[in-house]
Amino acid sequence: MAEAKAEPKKKQKVPGEVKCSYCDGTGKHQDQTCVVCGGSGKVEVVDMTQKCQWCKGRGYLMKGIPCTVCGGTGFTRPVSKQRLF
Numbered sequence: 001m002a003e004a005k006a007e008p009k010k011k012q013k014v015p016g017e018v019k020c021s022y023c024d025g026t027g028k029h030q031d032q033t034c035v036v037c038g039g040s041g042k043v044e045v046v047d048m049t050q051k052c053q054w055c056k057g058r059g060y061l062m063k064g065i066p067c068t069v070c071g072g073t074g075f076t077r078p079v080s081k082q083r084l085f
């Protein structure tokens with residue numbers, strides 16, 4: 001008889017589309033197309049339940065410089081790695 005072992009639950013990644021934190025969903029940043037979302041205002045991330053701990057979900061560390069950890073999404077990494085800086 002196989003007994004159900006109490007395994008530590010792994011956190012499930014939840015990929016999804018989130019509002020771009022860097023441009024706050026506007027698709028524009030300082031009158032230019034947002035480099036993070038490419039102007040769509042949304043970005044697909046690997047895990048939308050996890051905010052970036054580095055930038056605290058803001059998408060940037062200093063004004064004008066997208067967070068290099070999350071690629072400016074404010075969450076985890078963007079699904080498309082081409083958008084990582």
Ligand SMILES: [Zn+2]
Pocket residue numbers: 020021022023024025026027028034035036037038039041042
């Ligand atoms: Zn954006």
Ligand SMILES: [Zn+2]
Pocket residue numbers: 052053054055056057058059060067068069070071072073074075
């Ligand atoms: Zn970040």
